[in-house]
Amino acid sequence: MNPRHVIGVDTEVKTLREADHLLQAVATELALPEGTFGCTHLVRGDRPRVALSFATTSHALLETVRERLTAQGYEVSQGAPDAMGRAVLYPGAVDLTGTLTVAELLSHSAIDRVVVLGTADPPPPDQRLVTRDHVRPEWREGRLVLAAMPAAGGTLVPFEVPDPTPCCADH
Structure with a gap:
């Protein structure tokens, strides 16, 4: 991804549609700026689900996102779950x-x-x-x-x- 700061968010979401809605709700709730990337990532294995990632050029903004999502009970990690994210939020998407x-x-x-x-x-x-x-x-x-x-x-x-x-x- 082009932005330098990326976090991954583990979810219990099972479908891309649900993941899209969650990603957009988080972006709206946190008033993420236009240049933010938000992606979905399919996670396979024993617990199939759709994880999220958020990427931005602002470390401070991403730390705020991390803190808010952690407070909401999400497991947040450094970096994207994989390099093949499906972009939902990206510059120009709207x-x-x-x-x-x-x-x-x-x-x-x-x-x-x-x-x-x-x-x-x-x-x-x-x-x-x-x-x-x-x-x-x-x-x-x-x-x-x-x-x-x-x-x-x-x-x-x-x-x-x-x-x-x-x-x-x-x-």
């Missing part, structure tokens, strides 16, 4: 709504690159991306990368859908 070109997405947010599933080449800068108001890039080799897929009318959409149907929901 502005990624509606339909944007790839160039607009890259210039107005911390996202470094867009990859299109099934293709080796990056999308052209003028390609339209329908955000569905849900843009969740992931950290890959120190860069924030959005996975997208082709959609109707020659547009792209983020690979992750805003409201996924749980497996076997109709059984």
Whole structure:
């Protein structure tokens, strides 16, 4: 991650949707500034769950976050749970709504690159991306990368859908 100060937060949350809501609630409650990164991390093993991480350039701010989360009963550690976090909070995230070109997405947010599933080449800068108001890039080799897929009318959409149907929901 680009910011120098990072903490990990262990949770009992089981789904990405719950983790997104918790991360956003913490950010709102603590009035975290725009440049803060907040990510989710899948934790496997005996106790599967979704952990969180917060990153910023301000050590003092991160210490405040650590103290508040510890007081709320969360286990907080130094550093992110892993290097592959899924970004929920990042610079420019709130502005990624509606339909944007790839160039607009890259210039107005911390996202470094867009990859299109099934293709080796990056999308052209003028390609339209329908955000569905849900843009969740992931950290890959120190860069924030959005996975997208082709959609109707020659547009792209983020690979992750805003409201996924749980497996076997109709059984």
